């Protein structure tokens with residue numbers, strides 16, 4: 001694992017953006033694994049800026065998102081499809097047909113999970129998978145548990161996760177109870193993983209995930225077993241990594 005901490009926001013987002021733009025400039029057909037949450041927003045803004053400056057094109061790229069809420073209409077303000085369109089896709093030259101997000105409204109959700117895995121299997125591996133981390137150590141929506149699921153699956157969101165995400169909804173009761181998520185096995189198949197962690201409130205979980213025991217109690221700790229992981233921490237989250 002290569003772990004870097006940044007004193008300034010600019011260095012953090014520029015380094016993250018460079019990982020993606022240099023990949024795309026070397027291979028315009030690169031497959032990007034994308035994430036939602038507040039953490040990658042600065043990176044997405046930087047990618048939009050670099051695209052506008054003519055420094056990168058996404059015209060031939062394909063993207064795969066990690067997860068989606070179950071039961072939120074596709075165009076709901078807080079669906080991950082809306083998030084990705086508004087935060088990134090609407091502002092770059094990507095072909096939207098090449099952007100994939102699990103369908104949380106599929107009539108047959110189990111079938112949707114199988115199709116998403118089939119697609120990843122046929123088109124993969126993902127060249128770079130972007131990840132954030134939940135306060136409980138979740139990656140995508142793989143919550144801490146006695147055992148983890150390898151492939152795409154339906155998951156019940158833990159109270160802590162719903163509370164953390166309630167800030168985006170009118171009230172906690174509006175936060176979906178379930179999500180469809182790529183599994184840890186699919187995530188670990190990516191050629192490279194770039195994890196972004198920011199904020200003092202993530203310092204403890206960053207330490208646990210990156211230096212603690214590898215355990216399904218902290219799904220992000222499994223990344224310690226991946227051969228090609230880069231972790232970028234801002235000053236707050238990187239308190240233990242100075």
Ligand code: GLP
Nearest residue numbers: 036037038039132133134140141
């Ligand atoms: C969400 C997403 C994760 C994300 C995490 C942290 O629940 N499913 O992919 O990494 O929570 O989000 P944030 O960056 O807003 O702290």
